Amino acid sequence: MPHPLTPEPLLSGAVTSLRGEVSVPGDKSISHRALILGSQNVGQTVIHGLLEGEDVLGTAAALRALGTSITREASGEWRVQGVGTGGFSEPNGVLDMGNSGTGVRLMMGLVATHPFTTFFTGDGSLRGRPMRRVMGPLEEMGARFVARRNDYLPLAVIGADMPMPIRYTLPVASAQVKTAILLAGLNTPGETTITEPERSRDHTERMFAHYGIPLRVEDGDKGARVLTLTGQPEVHHPHIEIHVPGDPSSAAFLAVAALITPDSKVILRNVCMNPLRTGLYDTLREMGADMWLENERENAGEPVADLVVRSSKLKGVDVPAERAPSMIDEYPILSVAAACAKGVTTMRGLKELKVKESNRLAAIADGLIANGISAEMGDDSLTVTGCKGKPQGGGVVKTHLDHRIAMSFLVLGMASKETVRVDDGSAIATSFPEFISIMNRLGANITSLAPARTGRSTAIASAPASRAPMVIAIDGPAASGKGTLARRLAEHFDLSYLDTGSLYRAVGLRLVYADKDPNDKKAAIEAACAIDDEDLSNPRLRQERVGEAASIVSAIPEVRAILLDFQREFAKRPGGAVLDGRDIGTVVCPDADLKLYITADLDARADRRHRELEGQGITVVHESVLTDLQERDERDSKRKFAPLKPAPDAIHIDTTNLSAQAVFEKVLGIIEATKAA
Ligand code: DC
Numbered sequence: 001m002p003h004p005l006t007p008e009p010l011l012s013g014a015v016t017s018l019r020g021e022v023s024v025p026g027d028k029s030i031s032h033r034a035l036i037l038g039s040q041n042v043g044q045t046v047i048h049g050l051l052e053g054e055d056v057l058g059t060a061a062a063l064r065a066l067g068t069s070i071t072r073e074a075s076g077e078w079r080v081q082g083v084g085t086g087g088f089s090e091p092n093g094v095l096d097m098g099n100s101g102t103g104v105r106l107m108m109g110l111v112a113t114h115p116f117t118t119f120f121t122g123d124g125s126l127r128g129r130p131m132r133r134v135m136g137p138l139e140e141m142g143a144r145f146v147a148r149r150n151d152y153l154p155l156a157v158i159g160a161d162m163p164m165p166i167r168y169t170l171p172v173a174s175a176q177v178k179t180a181i182l183l184a185g186l187n188t189p190g191e192t193t194i195t196e197p198e199r200s201r202d203h204t205e206r207m208f209a210h211y212g213i214p215l216r217v218e219d220g221d222k223g224a225r226v227l228t229l230t231g232q233p234e235v236h237h238p239h240i241e242i243h244v245p246g247d248p249s250s251a252a253f254l255a256v257a258a259l260i261t262p263d264s265k266v267i268l269r270n271v272c273m274n275p276l277r278t279g280l281y282d283t284l285r286e287m288g289a290d291m292w293l294e295n296e297r298e299n300a301g302e303p304v305a306d307l308v309v310r311s312s313k314l315k316g317v318d319v320p321a322e323r324a325p326s327m328i329d330e331y332p333i334l335s336v337a338a339a340c341a342k343g344v345t346t347m348r349g350l351k352e353l354k355v356k357e358s359n360r361l362a363a364i365a366d367g368l369i370a371n372g373i374s375a376e377m378g379d380d381s382l383t384v385t386g387c388k389g390k391p392q393g394g395g396v397v398k399t400h401l402d403h404r405i406a407m408s409f410l411v412l413g414m415a416s417k418e419t420v421r422v423d424d425g426s427a428i429a430t431s432f433p434e435f436i437s438i439m440n441r442l443g444a445n446i447t448s449l450a451p452a453r454t455g456r457s458t459a460i461a462s463a464p465a466s467r468a469p470m471v472i473a474i475d476g477p478a479a480s481g482k483g484t485l486a487r488r489l490a491e492h493f494d495l496s497y498l499d500t501g502s503l504y505r506a507v508g509l510r511l512v513y514a515d516k517d518p519n520d521k522k523a524a525i526e527a528a529c530a531i532d533d534e535d536l537s538n539p540r541l542r543q544e545r546v547g548e549a550a551s552i553v554s555a556i557p558e559v560r561a562i563l564l565d566f567q568r569e570f571a572k573r574p575g576g577a578v579l580d581g582r583d584i585g586t587v588v589c590p591d592a593d594l595k596l597y598i599t600a601d602l603d604a605r606a607d608r609r610h611r612e613l614e615g616q617g618i619t620v621v622h623e624s625v626l627t628d629l630q631e632r633d634e635r636d637s638k639r640k641f642a643p644l645k646p647a648p649d650a651i652h653i654d655t656t657n658l659s660a661q662a663v664f665e666k667v668l669g670i671i672e673a674t675k676a677a
Pocket of ligand 1: 478479500501502504505547550551554555580581582583584632636
């Protein structure tokens with residue numbers, strides 16, 4: 001789990017009522033799979049409601065490196081142009097999967113049956129997690145691995161030239177290992193068969209069905225399941241849509257909050273109701289929850305529904321060990337429901353909770369006791385005695401950087417007599433960044449005590465995002481319309497504006513007028529050190545030959561380094577800023593609030609540039625404008641340092657057939673939608 005720089009203590013006070021409707025964030029497991037299977041389809045997949053967390057973005061970046069075209073169209077909306085099974089090409093660099101165990105294991109399976117070598121790494125915590133369980137079966141299929149200490153990242157997957165189908169029995173139920181083998185089986189001729197002794201999550205099987213991939217699922221002995229995949233299927237959907245179901249584990253916090261607070265009714269839209277994930281909801285029903293499903297339907301092969309939840313009088317129950325796999329992440333929030341119920345709740349089969357990121361079982365028990373609730377921890381069980389009436393509250397809860405502990409105890413505070421304090425809520429962002437703003441919108445009373453961010457105690461709902469000055473990063477090739485857009489946005493939102501191309505042009509200008517070769521590195525570095533404000537308003541800056549010199553000097557890393565600090569300082573201007581260029585979203589402002597990637601067809605751009613030059617009384621042949629642009633595109637996007645490319649989370653806009661006004665309005669719409677979300 002990533003460590004926050006500054007702890008963020010949070011307070012949650014009693015609420016009188018929670019009311020409203022919310023869409024919970026997309027499910028992470030399904031988001032990974034939507035992108036991956038999109039890459040295996042010959043055609044276009046449009047994904048709605050993708051969870052845009054770091055792990056999922058890492059999978060998108062890895063698939064891009066393997067040759068898939070993936071673009072972000074708007075918040076949560078992504079377009080994948082797949083290459084078909086077996087269609088990947090060897091990536092140039094190392095695929096860094098960050099903190100994502102799912103991401104790396106699934107991608108290892110996918111590339112294991114491609115005839116090339118892929119290198120993987122991850123952050124410190126992922127590099128400490130073993131990979132052998134996936135490597136074993138993939139080796140049987142013909143892949144080879146070179147791994148640190150034979151088990152850990154960084155590692156190289158030397159993909160099989162002639163992959164072989166296998167029959168494999170999973171030693172322990174694992175959705176990750178199962179999925180890695182199934183993904184490897186996609187580019188393997190013949191039948192790949194997997195036997196799982198107990199059921200593990202089946203999001204992969206359901207997504208396969210959504211894409212029409214032939215996977216047979218049969219019952220084996222003693223509750224086992226046998227999956228048989230016929231390899232190298234035709235996955236050919238010219239256009240397919242996926243609406244990612246909402247994460248039932250995130251919805252759980254909202255559902256329990258509505259159950260235990262008075263006078264509440266909350267509607268949770270688009271919640272995944274996969275029976276292997278909904279053990280909590282079964283338990284809450286047994287406890288007497290007033291809760292029902294509406295609008296039941298299927299999305300991406302998954303059962304989905306809107307969940308309506310009302311305040312309820314809950315009673316204690318016995319939760320059997322067999323239910324643990326379908327609600328393993330939900331025991332912290334169930335314990336909060338149990339604290340507010342009448343009678344005793346006993347939860348069994350919880351050994352796994354002791355070896356999570358923290359000892360989650362101990363963290364729950366300590367948090368309950370700190371708030372005056374009687375809780376007893378057994379070897380693999382937890383017993384909570386419900387309070388008669390409201391829990392006392394008033395305690396400080398140690399979260400141990402566990403996001404689910406933090407959210408659960410903030411929910412407890414809503415129904416307690418005294419305010420509950422959690423020592424650090426910063427980890428909440430790992431799974432549910434909008435948690436606090438959504439809760440407060442429904443009527444909760446969660447406030448931050450983080451001095452570094454707010455300077456005083458403030459409701460976070462309206463704190464950092466809306467108060468922080470906006471920074472907009474715009475990248476794109478020459479004459480794509482990015483400058484016009486940037487100026488209009490700056491004017492509209494009263495932001496400072498920097499055309500970073502003019503900095504490189506200023507360097508080019510000095511060289512051109514001193515009759516020096518822009519390829520002369522020493523001269524270029526001297527010119528970069530010498531540029532001043534006057535250069536930036538020189539009317540010659542827009543000349544084509546200056547633009548060409550700018551493009552040449554911009555490939556020199558020392559020149560870029562000299563100009564970088566100025567750009568970064570500019571982005572920090574009070575009141576916010578818009579910067580446009582080639583590497584703003586990727587290098588200069590990777591943390592910008594909004595990243596746009598503006599493109600247009602070469603012909604359209606050449607027309608625009610031609611008209612612009614004619615307007616300035618400069619006569620040029622259309623053809624030569626076009627060739628110049630082409631050369632510039634080539635140089636700017638192929639150079640080694642900070643080449644022109646979209647940031648992974650940039651929103652792409654093609655302006656070929658759009659007026660400047662239409663582009664501007666589209667971006668205003670995106671900003672509005674992002675704010676509303
Ligand atoms: O946007 P422009 O055409 O005015 O930019 C001139 C050149 O400067 C462009 O060809 C590449 C370079 N440039 C860059 O490398 N990085 C930026 N952020 C902006 C411009």
